[in-house]
Amino acid sequence: DTAVSQTPKYLVTQMGNDKSIKCEQNLGHDTMYWYKQDSKKFLKIMFSYNNKELIINETVPNRFSPKSPDKAHLNLHINSLELGDSAVYFCASSPRGTGDYGYTFGSGTRLTVV
Amino acid sequence: GDSVTQMEGPVTLSEEAFLTINCTYTATGYPSLFWYVQYPGEGLQLLLKATKADDKGSNKGFEATYRKETTSFHLEKGSVQVSDSAVYFCALTDTGGFKTIFGAGTRLFVKA
Numbered sequence: 001d002t003a004v005s006q007t008p009k010y011l012v013t014q015m016g017n018d019k020s021i022k023c024e025q026n027l028g029h030d031t032m033y034w035y036k037q038d039s040k041k042f043l044k045i046m047f048s049y050n051n052k053e054l055i056i057n058e059t060v061p062n063r064f065s066p067k068s069p070d071k072a073h074l075n076l077h078i079n080s081l082e083l084g085d086s087a088v089y090f091c092a093s094s095p096r097g098t099g100d101y102g103y104t105f106g107s108g109t110r111l112t113v114v
Numbered sequence: 115g116d117s118v119t120q121m122e123g124p125v126t127l128s129e130e131a132f133l134t135i136n137c138t139y140t141a142t143g144y145p146s147l148f149w150y151v152q153y154p155g156e157g158l159q160l161l162l163k164a165t166k167a168d169d170k171g172s173n174k175g176f177e178a179t180y181r182k183e184t185t186s187f188h189l190e191k192g193s194v195q196v197s198d199s200a201v202y203f204c205a206l207t208d209t210g211g212f213k214t215i216f217g218a219g220t221r222l223f224v225k226a
Contacts, residue, residue, distance in 0.1 A: 041218070042218055043219075045214070045215075048212060055212050056212055092157075100146045100165055101163075102150075102160040102163050104160070105158045107155075
């Protein structure tokens with residue numbers, strides 16, 4: 001039973017399309033995150049939700065919109081996809097607001113925009 | 115702002131060699147420090163952590179000590195194996211606890 005699961009694992013789409021990535025955790029954690037990893041493996045936080053409330057919203061184009069219907073789910077919707085959006089997107093969770101326990105990561109969604 | 119700096123890779127070692135990957139940080143307050151490992155095609159996995167000065171985190175033969183005086187958290191392993199080949203990330207969580215900042219990652223290759 002996967003702790004943090006993301007779907008889809010791979011996503012290939014054309015420029016201008018709209019796509020969503022879903023994330024679910026069954027750990028009972030309060031806080032969930034989206035990170036973007038570029039081709040050089042650099043990780044950048046995008047968003048964080050704590051108990052469905054948005055607490056971190058980094059400098060991310062407003063084409064990216066997160067949604068958390070409940071504390072076990074955090075989805076990422078991307079409008080008008082651009083070539084530069086190609087990356088691996090990781091969902092993660094932690095037990096509570098603090099990250100002192102460390103994160104549990106999903107296995108990633110590799111997005112390729114052509 | 116807070117930041118994490120890791121030694122650039124790749125690091126290439128022979129099996130059973132000693133490993134050190136340097137990590138230094140800049141932070142206000144009292145961050146928690148972490149090492150994560152990413153195997154090819156997978157997400158990051160928490161390897162070890164330390165939440166206050168002089169704490170030593172350890173797991174699977176890896177160790178790191180939180181050194182406040184040198185703002186460092188270097189990762190060490192006495193004898194690496196081929197299966198340790200991966201990308202290693204140093205990270206800190208700020209005092210407020212909601213944001214974790216990652217270093218750029220260090221790729222390790224271990225040859226048989």
